[in-house]
Amino acid sequence: MFARIIVGLLIGFIAGLVEAFGPSMSKKWQNMSELLIILTGLAFIVSSFAFGLIFGFMAIIEITAGFCAYGKVFQPKKTSRSLSR
Incomplete structure (x- = not known):
């Protein structure tokens, strides 16, 4: 169970990483990376729902x-200075 929690957090963390570095990648690599993250996250969620609603x-x-x-x-x-612009 603990391993599943770590994997879920890691998937989200990597999704944030891909989202942050997306503009610096080529459009092709950005699309491929986002697709892989979406498929991985979806597979993780579906497999968690297979164990039960709470796990999903x-x-x-x-x-x-x-x-x-x-x-x-x-x-x-x-900073407050950057918010005021």
Whole structure:
């Protein structure tokens, strides 16, 4: 169970990474990376729903938490000065 939680968080974290570096990649690689992340996340969610409804919803929450964790940890902080522009 713990391994599934780690995998869900890792999928979300990698999705955040691909989203952040997407503009620096070529359009072809960006599309392929996003497609792989979508398919991997979808397969993880479907396999979690196969174990039960609670596990399926936990998988969605884990991926979302991993994506948000990437944004909190690695995205630059916005200052009040940059918000006023």
